[in-house]
Amino acid sequence: MLAPERRTRSDVIGALAIALAVIVAVTVVWLRSDARGTTSVTAESPLPPLSTSVLLPDVLKQTWESPSADSTAPITVGNAVVTADGSDVIGRDPATGEEVWRYARNIPLCGAIGSWDRVVSVYQDNRGCSQVTSLVADTGARKDQRNSDADSAVTLSADGTYLISRGSERMELWRSDLVRTLEYGRVDAKVNPNKQPRTGCTLLDAASSANRVSVLERCPGEASNRLTVMNPAPKDAQEPEEYGSSILLDSEGARLLAVAGEKTAVYLPAANGTASRITIFDGTGNPIVDYPIEGAVTEGARTHADKASITWWTGSQTVNLRLSDLAPTWIVNGTSGPGSMVAGQMLIPVPGGIAAVSPSDGAVQRMIAVDRGETTTPIVLASAGETILEQRGDTLFALR
Secondary structure (H helix, E strand, O other): OOOOOOOHHHHHHHHHHHHHHHHHHHHHHHHHOOOEEOOOOOOOOOOOOOOOOOOOOOEOEEEEEEEOOOOOEEEEEOOEEEEEEOEEEEEEEEOOEEEEEEEEOOOOOEEEEEEEEEEEEEEEEEEEEEEEEEEEEEOEEEEEEEEOOOOOEEEEEEEOEEEEEEEOOOEEEOOOOEEEEEEEEEEOOOOOOOOOOOOEEEEEEEEEEEOOEEEEEEOOOOOOOOEEOOOOOOOOOOOOOOEEEOOOOOOOOOOOEEEEOOEEEEEEEEEEEOOEEEEEEEOOEEHHHHEEEEOOOOOOOOOOEOOOOOEEEEOEEEEEEOOOOOEEEEEEEEOOOOOOEEEEEEEEOOOEEEEEEEOOOOOEEEEEOOOOOOOOOOOEEEEEEEEEEEEEOOEEEEOO
């Protein structure tokens, strides 16, 4: 019969050393983990459904405000209003502004945007604006996440099918589960080289639809800006599929306004005897029609799109772009921002109030007074039930 094994003092010391090493390793992983630097407080219960009919009074008064420097327009998704500022993404009750959920990181927030009934938040780490999380709008619960190479500053835009994250050197498109469908521009980790059509270009602007993604870019050695029209979801996400790409002569100061279906609208400023105009390009990037535009276009000009409308604010006037073909159908002068469809009405911010405009012809039907004090920043409107929201610079204001 064999004698039972006995633990020696060396065995005990060895076991303690292994246990200590495991504890140290786990502690180091925890200290360096994303989870340690993340705060996720979800709603106790989902926000109730919002009213679908909005009866606008003759006067709207401010009911609450909140910093939201990391959004460019009001984020109204599901039944919530969401603010994005610093490192915090906060879901709020539209009527009161009360916080109902919070998602925060110990790293800077690059931006947030509403899409697919979720809020997509993008944070910056040592790889750029690369850490992405989608949140359920009504509860703040985390859904899909991704992490990939990105520029240190990005602009987010969404068309309902795809979401664009565009930096000055690199762009990605994501679908609703945050799987990348396209990368374009700078590629640092070249597993399969020579898949990008050009290198070293500066990406000036981008917009997408379910069928096309268009990029306005400036490439080395080229005399002017280039418009490139691509498949938003090619077979290989690392290999762009171009439908067309051409240099836009005398296009300094051009702006890519919108993409709808297969068409792209681009603003081209006056040059060499030609007037300022909106040019519509087809699905292969060829120009098909020009529409003259009068008046100056300022640095703060912007496009705002929702499910029912696309409008472009030039800095002094609001231009409606028809959803079917992007043709400009009417213009309202003396405005303070783009328009937004609310309960069948087109609302456009103007000094001292909001103009309710006919969506069909741009005729001003009534004026709603809003006391904003003195403000020169562009105003972007949205609605959440009976609450009208205005993004003015770095702050979100709620009106009722």
